[in-house]
Amino acid sequence: MALATPALPQHFSTLVKRLAAFDNLIIIAYHGEHRPAVLYREYTDPVVYLPMDSQYLGGDYLLDPFYREHLRGGVQGIRRLRDIAPDHFRRTHYYKNYYHQTTLLDEVAVFANITESDTITACFGRDRSSGKPFNRRELEVLQQYELTLSSLLKKHWQDYRSDDVMKAAPAPLEERLRETLNQQHSIRLSPRQAEVALFILRGHSSL
Template identity: 90%
Template sequence: MDAVTQSENDEVLADAIIALGTPALPQHFSRLLKQLAAFDNLIIIAYHGEHRPAVLYREYTDPVVYLPMDSQYLGGDYLLDPFYREHLRGNVQGIRRLRDVAPDHFRRTHYYQNYYQQTTLLDEVAVFANITESDTITACFGRDRSSGNPFNRRELEILHQYENTLSSLLQKHWQDYRVDDVGKAPPAPLEERLREALSHQHGIRLSPRQAEVALFILRGHSSLSISLHLEVSLQTVKVFRRQLYAKCCISSQAELFALLMPLFARLAEHK
């Protein structure tokens, strides 16, 4: 990085530090990010355990990028978001690129084809800041059809050089933030909610393992990926899939998506 750019970044960072604890911090944080890697859109989201996330700030070049956010993403699709799944791992800090944390068959999923493609996003990166054991602030910024190009390797290298600084700014600014659901008991595990919804809506009674495999498929995991996560053989996963399809009276992954995705509004934890 040349001396002029380093000096500019230092000045923008200083302004962001001064803005900590004030309503101006998101704009200064955005300006700092743009110095490191220009983006088309930015959204800052608070996650609290498995409760519904809250949007704290957003900006965009093309408004289409966030048109499905409130109805679809917050309506339940967040449950399949790789960044949300990353949050659930706990104590996650620093930079994550969506394509690096997404499952191997992510682009084949209903979530990708019916939500993510609507946004016109081509690439997305998130800064994670762990606030408490269950609270995470993420600043997700992306490239969409406005610029038409993904982030390049040099931009990602620079972002990683600043990842501790970026996470610390979010962590310090929102250190006392708690979502409205903080006093509520955590929702039942997602597998259990899926089993209950399927039984209630369609009279289909899945075993816990079958529900778990169904969710892995919805998130975009191949059979091989599922076998690695569950630490079982590939053949065992294929047996689970056949049992799942038989119980649901379906014969394809597309039919599984069609059956299960309408249930996700019911699976989301409502305020």
């Protein structure tokens, strides 16, 4: 009954808490390679989202494993951050200068594709409030309901569109990196070098 009403996020939160308790929840809309939009958030400790608007939405999202999962396209259901993050994720600038500030210990996201380029994600986190990650049983329960949770998000936001969708899509990140390095530091990278640099920035090792 809460579908298509402002009450849906709170009801959605209550439903998930019965499956696996969490400390924080944020629902984000990703639009292709445009800047994402926050649709809803709740938390136990306000510290968890303090750097969200300035740092994450300011550009750090480009190195977020959940954002990279969205760019793959066609992603539905549950994803756990530690399962999709690169092997050297904790060594990255993104982790040390953004993620570590949030005090997040574990995150699970429900993905729902709205259009070919638009994805809604509901990210449930455990932070210093509880001080422990999700356990295996909680993850198994969430996975049992992943299609239901994805469907609820998709149904509720099926008509959601961002103003950015009407704008021209930004250049690919590799191209923007090459241009920025050239303009600001007179460093010229080949397309392949820029691709490798981004793999390193995201936390991939050479293995």
